[in-house]
Amino acid sequence: MTGSRNGPYQANWPSLRRRRLPSWFADAKFGIWSHWGPQSVAMAGDWYARHLYGPYAGTEDFEQKRSRRQAARHRDRYGHPSAFGYKDLVRLWRGEKFDPEALMDRFRRTGARYFVSMAAHCDNVDLWDSLHQPWNSVTLGPRSDIVGRWAAAARGAGLRFGVSMHAGSWTWRWLDAAFAADAEGPRAGVPYDGHLTAEDGRGTWWEGLDPRDLYGPPRRPGDPPTPEFIDNFYARLRDVTDRYAPELVYLDDSRLPFDEGSVCAPEPPSPRGLEFLARYYNAVPEGVVSIKTIPEEDRQAVLLDVERQQLGAPDPHPWQYDTSIGDWFYSIGERYKTAGELVHLLVDTVSKNGCLLLNVPQLPDGSIDEDTEAVLDGIGAWIDVCGAALFGTRPWRVHGEGPTGVAGEKAREQALPYTDLDIRYTCRDETVYAFLMAWPAGRAQAHLTSLGTAAGHLGRPPRRVELLGDGRPLSFEQSAGALRVDLPGSPPTAHAQVLRIE
Structure with a gap:
């Protein structure tokens, strides 16, 4: 795609700055988000697709502890990542208790006004019948169109529907770990499964699939993303938004993926993000796209998302604060926020012109645990009484x-x-x-x-x-x-x- 669909917006910031954020978002105040996918299988929390390989040359200081913990868990439970890597975990994800209608009814009763489905996390697995990613939830795992089922359930319950797309810059940075090898020990130097090709799959469960479609091309930490990888990401983003017309698109990047200021910016920066933005806004007039670092002049063209951080003062523009009940992906023994904590976060956010997007981690089978149910019930009971002070309101003269x-x-x-x-x-x-x-x-x-x-x-x-x-x-x-x-x-x-x- 080199241009946009017919409509008022062109693929440049001066054109896109004419937009105004839709009023439905400013009214909504509270959304629920699903981090659920193959990474849930290990029940060991977020970043599993990267950290199962263990620390390597590209591991940063802040992730060392988690990486060592998840790598030890993976090797104890599944084996060495040269033989059982992330591709093999995808096969174990079944989602046999996934009931999107029942979950959406609970989310509606909790008070959510919009719902966001994971489309693809940094693990690079698409959760719909993807045209451009063979590693998807219809060909593998649950063998089900997860995004489509969430979309139908959300709209059936009267909620606005969104998708989050994390594959892209983070995938390029994350999954280079699959191309490393142990630096010491009995398997030092044995390549992890990122080095495998489609030819290596003959006679295996993944015959006909290419690990390179999952992990991307071989690379070292710091290598720039390739044009083919960038084009594939935006082809998938167009596919999921064209199919389901989500009214919110969450992009997990500081700027538009692979543009200037992105987590992984090529040289020169890619124009694909602006092309997507114009195409999407022309197709979905009530749509909104969120990123995490936005110059003031672009604050109506894209929505500011603030991850796990609270603003100190009101913002003149609507914005989104995202957090989770516990870890982003289900983790055994994780301490959950209480209903009271989340009510306070919601109130403080709304007083400052924000909306709270709350992640609800699901078990591998697609259900939620009793502790999560109790938290949601507590929030819902409070919103039943006090929701009039939230929904459709605006900030007062002082927050x-x-x-x-x-x-x-x-x-x-x-x-x-x-x-x-x-x-x-x-x-x-x-x-x-x-x-x-x-x-x-x-x-x-x-x-x-x-x-x-x-x-x-x-x-x-x-x-x-x-x-x-x-x-x-x-x-x-x-x-x-x-x-x-x-x-x-x-x-x-x-x-x-x-x-x-x-």
Whole structure:
């Protein structure tokens, strides 16, 4: 593809900057995401397709510990990666309990307004009947169109549908590990299975498949991506978006894959990303594409995604914060975030003009475990009561008040120790919603300093205040210093409480 489909957008930034992010996304506030695929089989967490090979010349310091742990697990359970590499794990993925309709009903009841399916992770396996990748979920593993089934379930439940595409720059960087070999020990120098070719598959379970289609061409750490590899990635991206017309496309890269500033930028940078963007926006007018580093002038052309980090202040443009209940892929013994932690992250994100995309790791068979179900049920119970203060709202004149918050412009996510002085705000028309991040202890009042007359944020005094989940009008008094609201003896929900102020 060298041009775009017929439509207003051309493959250049000046043309694409005329776009505006769709209102459905600004209204949605909460989405659920599925990291599920062959890497789930080992139940050892994220990055398994890379780290099963163990540390090698390209392994960075931050991944050494995980790489050694996953490599030891792989060799104990499956054998040496010269004989049993990632390609062999793909065969073991079955998804025999995958029920997208039942899961989507649960996600809808949890409060999600959009759902994002994995299309291909960095392991380079496509989860649909891919035209350009023989290593896919229809020819192998579950032998099922996972993306198509998720799309039908999401739209049947009334949710917007998206796909995430991680294959690309990260695959090029990740899977060079398959071309390494042990540096020491009894198999030192024995090549891993990335060196195998289609010819080597005769008489094996993978006869007719080429490992090079999975791992890419032989390369060393730091080698630039080849034009053929780049073209194949964008052919697959076009295929999945043309088939399912997702309204959100998540690209796991700092910029458009293989463009200037990408995780793996060739020289010269590839124009394929801009070509895709124009084609996609012309075909899906309500669509949005997310990347992770965006100049201010491009903030309406593409959506800012912030991974596992909280912003310190509101952003003038809608943005997306993505995180997971636990590890990205299912991991035995992983500590999960609680429903309360996730409610606080959701509230803080929405007060700053963001939407929360929450990953739900699935077991290899496609189901979710009881701990995940409990977390989702806890979020859903809270949203049933307080969702009116989230969905369709906009940031208020101040996003919040109180001593607890994110230090600096951006910080790694954490469970913050909120106090009864910490408040977050949203609004809709002339209604202000105040989220009490902790229930006042030892007193029966909430003090909202941003609603005092001296703050100057309210044009006229409130006429009614009530607590969502309670509904009775509450007595209040506005002074220069604060709006003081008398609260009932106990909170109506298990997490953040919401005052509706008209």
